[in-house]
Amino acid sequence: MSATFSQWMGDIQQRTESALDRALPGADIAPTRLHDAMRYAVLGGGKRVRPLLVHAGGQLTGAAPERLDRVACAIEMIHAYSLVHDDMPCMDDDVLRRGKPTVHVEYDEATALLVGDALQTQAFLHLADGAVCDDPQRQIAMIRQLAQASGSRGMCGGQAIDLGSVGQQLTLPELEFMHIHKTGALIRASINLGVQCGRSLDEAQMASLDHVGKVIGLLFQVVDDILDAEADTATLGKTAGKDAANDKPTYVSLLGVTRARELAEEMCQEALDRLAPFGDSSQRLAELTRFIIRRQF
């Protein structure tokens, strides 16, 4: 607890990088080009927001860091696969990600397709390949939760709604529904799965933390929309302004920057209020919430 938030964040980012390096097949193992590309897509970049949320969630139940690493790697692989596929020509057709050429640009389209496919499989393999809690039934439930959060009624469904919304005028509830699925589901699962790596909480506590996860997921997206509208490509490490260029509805296009900022502040406060009863054990999650609203990248 003595480390500052920034030291803690650096530590988690570093241990996540190292855990991901071990969790992915080596680039010397056949098929080498595929494994090399999978490593390219996952390693050496990213803010590791979801692993940070897993570890912050784990603090609430005193979970072992090694278990949290396993969950964090699985979730980060799901996130990375979604970025690889999202960047492909038939989706967002983007050439830059985390300051580097996207996978289909660096390798080729067919490899990018397989990289995304194999990373998703690797996520479930990793989550089933070691203990993440004391109860195997709970581990099966956690695998199920990761699948729910990333499947057709979670992240992947959000992508599909996003596809269908290009050039559409969405209402605020429709936009929220899309984001609760597209980015929100995996962020929410990050906290929930981190929490489940440790001691059991009662149902009301679990429900409260689940709500915090939902709010942080939306907060993350509101901030993302503000950054996309305001930051430049060099700072973001990915193509800026592409929402407007792609005629995609965002919180900014719907509410304007000023109201979007206010909304973010309200969401942040709601999450902090919900975390207060958990006292010191919610320190990192509270700090992370404040960090998300302040982030510039």
Added chain:
Amino acid sequence: MSATFSQWMGDIQQRTESALDRALPGADIAPTRLHDAMRYAVLGGGKRVRPLLVHAGGQLTGAAPERLDRVACAIEMIHAYSLVHDDMPCMDDDVLRRGKPTVHVEYDEATALLVGDALQTQAFLHLADGAVCDDPQRQIAMIRQLAQASGSRGMCGGQAIDLGSVGQQLTLPELEFMHIHKTGALIRASINLGVQCGRSLDEAQMASLDHVGKVIGLLFQVVDDILDAEADTATLGKTAGKDAANDKPTYVSLLGVTRARELAEEMCQEALDRLAPFGDSSQRLAELTRFIIRRQF
């Protein structure tokens, strides 16, 4: 046991269709277009070879049909996702599958990408969403085995090797290595996972059945190569002769049709010899092996 093989096969195909129908989100659930396309990709077609293998494997250990349905659906969803992605323009660029337009033709490329992604997730969700055996630790191991069979060191890795082999002159061991991964891994897993739904076998029995699965997997591919070279598109329900057109190495291109047929007979006999000690409980798997070598589609 009184049903003929063809009655048994019809029964398994029918109950698989019905189990898949229940295992997939309804086309009326949002996002409706994605769910509709997922159902299009999975339902109303296919020989259901892998579900048949799951149920034949389950006969060896007296497994409950409902548990076998769950495993069969998960494996069939993995198989279906791989077909959807394999047919995309950046891979095989095929327009016909199971006698119908492929998903990216019937819908669009972005939807096909998401359909494949979401079907893979749905497979893991389904396998973690109900009991498939008595021991939760074994269920976790089964989830792990499905992931191993379908990931970068299984099916997906085989696809990557296949990609890299176009226009290459492969040796027979290299071709075998590719197919053990590309088609073999999931066929092998179908039998192994079916077996694990029932009572426990000793290690030697498990290893013997695993070997049978490996042989049947290769047999299936040899027959596939012969059919691709000889049958016509209408009979296959998918584009015939595309291996030669794509300059892909096959058992036929490497060995010629006559030797490929002999090899298939040898493999079939090896599998049957291994199954003999299991007596009556191996009836369906033995029948299925003989069916695979005789199949015309």
